[in-house]
Amino acid sequence: MLRRQFVRTLGAGSALGAFGSLGMLSGCATTGGGKGAKVVVVGGGFGGATAAKYVRMWSDYGIAVTLVEPNATFISCPISNLVLGGVKTMADITTPYDGLTKNHGVTVVHDTVRSIDADKRIVKLASGGELAYDRLILSPGIDFMWETLPGMAKPGAQDKVLHSWKAGAQTVALRQQLKDMPDGGVYALAIPLAPYRCPPGPYERACQVANYFSQAKPKSKVLILDANEDVTSKGPLFKKAWAERYKGMVEYRGKHALSDVDAATNTLKFEFQDDVKANVLNVIPPMRAGAIAVQSGLATANKRWCEVDFLTFESKAAKNIHVLGDSIQVAPGMPKSGHMANQHGKTCAAAVVALLTGQTPNASPIYNNTCYSFVSAEDVVHVASVHTYDPVKKTMVTVAGSGGVSKAANELEGRFALSWAQGIWADTLI
């Protein structure tokens, strides 16, 4: 009997099930191995890149990992609002992918996945190539539900009315629109109903644009049009910043569900309220799991998000396919954040290595979330939480008594926030 087979028998044995992940296993079967096994990771964001690196590390570099990512470099959404405000540059939020290759032997393929053959365990690339896998990890982030805003399908509409909710070319383009806007103009930011990527992100963006206006064009206005009833994250802290730091400049309107956009006339249309015209429109559309996950039938929750087993991140709809990051149907209290995707990546990596080496995945995952938002160029507010697996509910739950937000915006956390960014980029990519 092969050692791997033997260990699997041991883990599956009913009398021994409870012992399945005890230390004895790593005593007789090394944690490395899985030689010859192939993992393909789709999407090189916080979730996918972390998973790629940690599968390599935790298999003692025994499992081959190919990462498929269309972008040439990693451009971070966290800190990208500071680029919009002119405090940081694109170079500050960009990290190359070669650290994954040089340091960890991940094969990075710059391509997109056209389709997945789950029976044959093959992904088909847009360029025509194919990649075989034993386990597939999908971390495709989010895509936008443009069909909810018919006017955005008109030619040129999406070039004029930007989301800038995937950091990159649109970050640069929106920054330019803000620079070109005359003093006394209005910047209008439309926020979709939760859940969406990065709950506090839109409110941080409003602060960063207001910070820029207060210095460069003080007669201008930031108008927040939120489909949610109220600010969805760090509400009192953001409202305090708007009331005190940007008095008379930021206006917040809740319960403003966007129904359409007329890009030609710079007009936002709402379900119940009057139209709003502004000089610069910034529309964050409703979102769903990345297209490849939806096309592959993995988005089983409202056809938007992918349900997973939180012990392994294996899809509930397809075997040997794991989904993580912003694409998943989150557990209660779990935000769609880069930090959380990094944690998903490690949990999934550990489980994938265990499954490919005949071990039992960790039955008690516990991890945390930390999210910093800049309310000015220097001052920051945070929200933090700790999440643990509940075996009865079979989902992650927040640990009672843990977590919380900043008492007030402060400069010390501003410095921590920038170190956090450097740290998580390194943990994810280097």
Place this chain on the structure above:
Amino acid sequence: MKKINRVLAGLVLASLSFWASADPLQVRSMAASCSACHGTHGFAVKGMESLTGKSKDELLSKMQDFKSGKKPATLMHQIAKGYSDEQIEQLAGYYAAYRK
């Protein structure tokens, strides 16, 4: 299969001494959740505290002081409250023992 069973029985006995301690893979994963801020394997970037290279006692007392509120913090008091005393002990032991 008989031989295997004998091996299994031996392993079960061997494992009893491990019963009180945690699954090392579980602890490794738990520790990796710290590294989003404190660096892969606990080696932090500038401006964040490294966890590797510190004694178990130091890590343990810091975390317990965060948890009790004795040590002032921006957010670590909120994170520390999410981990049991046993988990904090395991984390401190992991980083104190980690060797590259």
